Amino acid sequence: MKVELVQMAGRDGDTAHNLQRTLAAIADCAPDSDLLVFAETQLCGFPNADNVRQLAEPLDGPSVQALLSAVRERDVAVLVGMLEADDGQVYNSSLLITPQGVALRYRKTHLWPDERDLVTAGDRFATVEWRGRRIGLLICYDIEFPETARALASLGAELILLCNGNMDPYGPVHRNALIARAQENQVFALMVNRVGTGEGGLVFAGGSAVVDPFGQVLCEAGRDECRLALRLDFQRLQAARQHYDYLADCRLGLPGERLEHPDGRRELLLP
Incomplete structure (x- = not known):
């Protein structure tokens, strides 16, 4: 599997700008990615109390539809973070979008203190297969809790993808956590973080x-905008x-109800 890590700056509260740059990055992907x-x-970008509901979109909203058209044009999958509106709630979500549609949605389960009054926490972990490999999703602060990655590994994840929005001075925390989560679950772990500045001087x-x-x-990557491409050798899992x-070998299991869906998704519900 060939993956591209697209590390970009964004504008808080400016969906039109961020979406345009995201679509351009998809259009510019390598033909074999x-x-x-x-x-x-x-x-x-990051919301505040005044704009969080205006920025949130449903899964059938215009931004997701534009992304779906772009991935179909390039025959590629995309993992992208967004604010999701659903049934009167707003979630910090990431979507794995393939040419067939939204293959997997994950709602951040561990909210950073500054966002707890803005969005609702998710209630489950999930994995799905894409091109023969089972993928699980996490978002930012999630990676600091060992149980999150272990939940995905217990659902068969071979590759954990982390949409990140980590700022100074906490950069080394997530680097160390990513290494630990990969090693302790014997999986690939991939993180894409934002660069540049945001509201409030972040x-x-x-x-x-x-x-x-x-x-x-x-x-x-360093601290500037860039694009990294890498082909993952999944024989490393067996090795x-x-x-x-x-x-x-672990003697402690995780609690929670496990669900298997006809479309191949596996879920672990939080107790």
């Missing part, structure tokens, strides 16, 4: 990266688990 990954709330830390199942950093398998 399978998956493009963007940052947390890529489409609208300075985003960049550092988008891919880590293999041994916890080795395969590629890593990492050849002599020991953390998931199989």
Whole structure:
């Protein structure tokens, strides 16, 4: 699987600008790429109390429809962050969009203190297959909790994708956490973070990266806009688990109801 990490600056509260740049990045992807990954709330930037409901869109809204047209044109999958409006609630969500539609939606389960009055926390973890590999999603602060990645691994994830919006001085925290989550679950872990500045003087830390199942950093970005491309060798999964398998050997299981869906999604509901 060939992945592209698209590390960009964004404008808080400016969906038109962010969407246009995201669509341009998709149009410019390599012809043999399978998956493009963007940052947390890529489409609208970070919200505030005055604009959070105006920025939120449903899954059948214009931004998702524009993205769907773009991925169909390029025959690629895209992971993108957005504010999702659903049944009167707003969620910090990430969507895995394939030419067939929204293959997977994840609503951030661990909210950063500044967003707890703005959005509703999600209630489940989920994975789905894309081109023969099972993928799970997390968002930003989620990666600091070992149980989140373990939940995805228990659902069969081989690749964990993190939409990130991490700022100074916390950049090293997520780099270290990404390495730990990959190694302790023996999976690939991929993070795309935002760069540049945001409202309130936030300075985003960049550092988008891919880590293999041994916890080795395969590629890593700096603090500027860039695009990294890498082909993942999933034989590394078997190599990492050849002599020991953390998931199989673990004696503590995670609580929660497990669901299997006809479309291949697997979910673990939070208790």
